Amino acid sequence: xxxxxxxxxxxxxxxxxxxxxxxxxxxxxxxxxxxxxxxxxxxxxxxxxxxxxxxxxxxxxxxxxxxxxxxxxxxxxxxxxxxxxxxxxxxxxxxxxxxxxxxxxxxxxxxxxxxxxxxxxxxxxxxxxxxxxxxxxxxxxxxxxxxxxxxxxxxxxxxxxxxxxxxxxxxxxxxxxxxxxxxxxxxxxxxxxxxxxxxxxxxxxxxxxxxxxxxxxxxxxxxxxxxxxxxxxxxxxxxxxxxxxxxxxxxxxxxxxxxxxxxxxxxxxxxxx
Amino acid sequence: xxxxxxxxxxxxxxxxxxxxxxxxxxxxxxxxxxxxxxxxxxxxxxxxxxxxxxxxxxxxxxxxxxxxxxxxxxxxxxxxxxxxxxxxxxxxxxxxxxxxxxxxxxxxxxxxxxxxxxxxxxxxxxxxxxxxxxxxxxxxxxxxxxxxxxxxxxxxxxxxxxxxxxxxxxxxxxxxxxxxxxxxxxxxxxxxxxxxxxxxxxxxxxxxxxxxxxxxxxxxxxxxxxxxxxxxxxxxxxxxxxxxxxxxxxxxxxxxxxxxxxxxxxxxxxxxxxxxxxxxxxxxxxxxxxxxxxxxxxxxxxxxxxxxxxxxxxxxxxxxxxxxxxxxxxxxxxxxxxxxxxxxxxxxxxxxxxxxxxxxxxxxxxxxxxxxxxxxxxxxxxxxxxxxxxxxxxxxxxxxxxxxxxxxxxxxxxxxxxxxxxxxxxxxxxxxxxxxxxxxxxxxxxxxxxxxxxxxxxxxxxxxxxxxxxxxxxxxxxxxxxxxxxxxxx
Numbered sequence: 001x002x003x004x005x006x007x008x009x010x011x012x013x014x015x016x017x018x019x020x021x022x023x024x025x026x027x028x029x030x031x032x033x034x035x036x037x038x039x040x041x042x043x044x045x046x047x048x049x050x051x052x053x054x055x056x057x058x059x060x061x062x063x064x065x066x067x068x069x070x071x072x073x074x075x076x077x078x079x080x081x082x083x084x085x086x087x088x089x090x091x092x093x094x095x096x097x098x099x100x101x102x103x104x105x106x107x108x109x110x111x112x113x114x115x116x117x118x119x120x121x122x123x124x125x126x127x128x129x130x131x132x133x134x135x136x137x138x139x140x141x142x143x144x145x146x147x148x149x150x151x152x153x154x155x156x157x158x159x160x161x162x163x164x165x166x167x168x169x170x171x172x173x174x175x176x177x178x179x180x181x182x183x184x185x186x187x188x189x190x191x192x193x194x195x196x197x198x199x200x201x202x203x204x205x206x207x208x209x210x211x212x213x214x215x216x217x218x219x220x221x222x223x224x225x226x227x228x229x230x231x232x233x234x235x236x237x238x239x240x241x242x243x244x245x246x247x248x249x250x251x252x253x254x255x256x257x258x259x260x261x262x263x264x265x266x267x268x269x270x271x272x273x
Numbered sequence: 274x275x276x277x278x279x280x281x282x283x284x285x286x287x288x289x290x291x292x293x294x295x296x297x298x299x300x301x302x303x304x305x306x307x308x309x310x311x312x313x314x315x316x317x318x319x320x321x322x323x324x325x326x327x328x329x330x331x332x333x334x335x336x337x338x339x340x341x342x343x344x345x346x347x348x349x350x351x352x353x354x355x356x357x358x359x360x361x362x363x364x365x366x367x368x369x370x371x372x373x374x375x376x377x378x379x380x381x382x383x384x385x386x387x388x389x390x391x392x393x394x395x396x397x398x399x400x401x402x403x404x405x406x407x408x409x410x411x412x413x414x415x416x417x418x419x420x421x422x423x424x425x426x427x428x429x430x431x432x433x434x435x436x437x438x439x440x441x442x443x444x445x446x447x448x449x450x451x452x453x454x455x456x457x458x459x460x461x462x463x464x465x466x467x468x469x470x471x472x473x474x475x476x477x478x479x480x481x482x483x484x485x486x487x488x489x490x491x492x493x494x495x496x497x498x499x500x501x502x503x504x505x506x507x508x509x510x511x512x513x514x515x516x517x518x519x520x521x522x523x524x525x526x527x528x529x530x531x532x533x534x535x536x537x538x539x540x541x542x543x544x545x546x547x548x549x550x551x552x553x554x555x556x557x558x559x560x561x562x563x564x565x566x567x568x569x570x571x572x573x574x575x576x577x578x579x580x581x582x583x584x585x586x587x588x589x590x591x592x593x594x595x596x597x598x599x600x601x602x603x604x605x606x607x608x609x610x611x612x613x614x615x616x617x618x619x620x621x622x623x624x625x626x627x628x629x630x631x632x633x634x635x636x637x638x639x640x641x642x643x644x645x646x647x648x649x650x651x652x653x654x655x656x657x658x659x660x661x662x663x664x665x666x667x668x669x670x671x672x673x674x675x676x677x678x679x680x681x682x683x684x685x686x687x688x689x690x691x692x693x694x695x696x697x698x699x700x701x702x703x704x705x706x707x708x709x710x711x712x713x714x715x716x717x718x719x720x721x722x723x724x725x726x727x728x729x730x731x732x733x734x735x736x737x738x739x740x741x742x743x744x745x746x747x748x749x750x751x752x753x754x755x756x757x758x759x760x761x762x763x
Contacts, residue, residue: 023517027519037474041567044566084510084511086472086473086512086517088516215575216472216473216482216561218472218697218699219538219697219699220539220540220557221561221562222540226549232542232549251549254650254651255551257650258552262578
């Protein structure tokens with residue numbers, strides 16, 4: 001049982017929870033995630049650790065209200081408890097001074113990107129972040145991302161904020177201006193696929209942090225498997241970060257949709273309540 | 274002679290045992306036919322989670338116990354990985370002292386009701402029974418008797434704990450599966466303060482996430498775990514040693530030694546085309562979703578895919594659990610696809626028999642070569658080829674090879690791959706210098722179960738790479754004995 005210490009709403013469907021988990025706070029590094037379960041009959045879902053406070057023994061999680069399990073989680077209030085949190089899981093991000101890093105993030109993917117940007121900046125990298133969303137009101141963590149980046153380019157599909165265009169447009173613009181040493185992309189799979197198509201064109205080494213379906217998160221079930229360079233890898237124990245140029249994003253997208261019909265039904269059932 | 278043997282000898286010489294032996298002649302005992310547990314009807318049970326085996330009745334147990342001739346040198350014990358004093362408990366049953374019988378088992382095993390259900394007795398104690406080795410007859414139904422007394426105690430007795438003298442030393446256990454539980458029980462009895470750290474949100478490891486309720490009901494496991502809690506063992510869920518707490522941190526917290534029973538984590542796949550399509554699971558995932566997460570049951574959030582045609586690849590006990598679970602999930606056609614023949618199948622005969630009764634199809638000498646999906650990337654067909662057997666290989670099992678041009682297609686909605694597991698890598702990744710085999714298992718001294726890292730012991734599937742509940746328990750027992758000797762010598 002882990003107590004919720006703080007709760008912030010970033011946008012209509014995006015929330016940040018600060019939760020007591022002293023052991024996880026102590027051992028986590030950028031790139032690590034946790035598995036969270038709400039209620040006796042809840043589902044186990046993976047969430048990236050956005051930040052931690054060693055002194056208070058807390059971790060921050062950012063959650064997009066999207067399905068039954070995320071709704072249950074964001075419905076919890078300060079002072080209430082999350083039944084199960086386990087972690088830190090996965091490999092921490094490999095941090096070194098690469099030079100100039102292009103970071104492309106979208107939607108709630110900015111949450112897992114934030115700790116990585118902070119660590120990369122601390123290691124001396126120059127960081128140019130392309131922060132993308134459909135519309136201005138969906139942009140989260142803007143100030144934190146600005147603090148962790150050297151430069152920020154904001155892209156919105158509808159042009160309500162920053163430049164009008166897609167994340168890929170922003171990336172191409174930066175790549176044409178600057179010599180990029182490493183590209184990093186975190187966000188919806190379809191976005192990471194599009195960003196990788198751009199960086200591949202310019203032969204940029206690219207890292208993607210994958211957010212697949214998981215059950216146990218410790219390597220036991222293989223629900224999270226993806227093909228990377230033709231080999232099957234488990235995101236939970238081999239990842240979550242991989243060479244994006246080798247990831248089979250089409251396969252990943254299809255696996256992410258495995259329970260779509262069931263989930264839509266469950267969501268509809270919830271709305272009736 | 275070992276201490277245990279001396280105790281057994283002394284018990285066998287007690288007056289009541291002598292009288293009991295004389296009460297019925299060996300010849301008459303041998304006339305009694307081996308009893309058979311009642312079973313739930315196949316067409317009822319394959320639609321529910323009801324336990325298949327009903328267990329012996331009191332009358333059956335009393336009769337079966339008479340079959341045991343109380344050998345002067347009981348060979349059955351040599352077949353048991355934890356060396357339960359089999360004649361001692363069987364003769365207590367014959368006398369009607371069921372609670373005393375349970376106490377005898379508890380001296381060596383903390384999980385009698387579990388072992389009575391899932392041990393392959395036909396390859397262990399019952400294989401070494403007098404009837405099997407001397408008479409080529411049907412052995413005493415030791416497993417069924419063990420289950421009977423454990424169930425009897427659970428339903429009729431009060432759980433009582435023996436007096437324990439605490440020694441003030443702390444030891445840690447990684448994983449709450451059979452290896453960890455058996456180790457923890459033995460160390461608690463020896464007076465240690467034991468903490469068990471479990472990665473999942475439930476205690477029990479493979480007993481909970483892997484073995485289905487129709488074979489091992491959760492309340493049976495929970496009762497045995499409750500007994501371990503009464504022994505003073507502290508259980509902590511949601512802790513991954515190596516991640517949440519490091520081995521170094523355990524030492525800082527005052528733990529003098531660590532036993533790793535973290536199991537065979539990673540499911541193997543065959544690496545054939547299309548294997549990552551939607552609708553293809555590892556047996557671990559399929560069983561975990563249903564057994565641990567309650568998928569498919571009212572009120573549970575974890576989803577599960579359903580299908581009319583479900584193929585399970587493999588022939589082990591896990592494959593049997595998965596295929597029988599698939600049937601219970603509503604599959605019209607639940608099939609075992611196995612590359613060797615029925616004779617080579619590693620699953621227990623009882624499981625194969627039960628599966629057949631429940632309407633499971635067995636496609637032996639058949640191996641998948643690739644999968645074909647629909648436009649959404651979900652599997653719809655499986656291409657298989659026929660196999661033929663050759664000469665026995667090094668392991669004694671017959672080799673197999675593909676029959677040329679024998680491919681054909683089977684329609685499938687779901688495929689469950691159950692071709693084995695490899696060890697969970699988390700501990701190995703987090704302990705510097707730990708000696709690992711080329712299979713990724715932790716290397717240990719086979720007499721003490723200690724690894725090359727001092728005071729780090731391991732047992733069960735993390736050492737064996739995929740074995741049985743009882744062998745894991747035997748490892749836990751052996752490690753407890755060796756660790757205790759080393760710690761108390763300090």
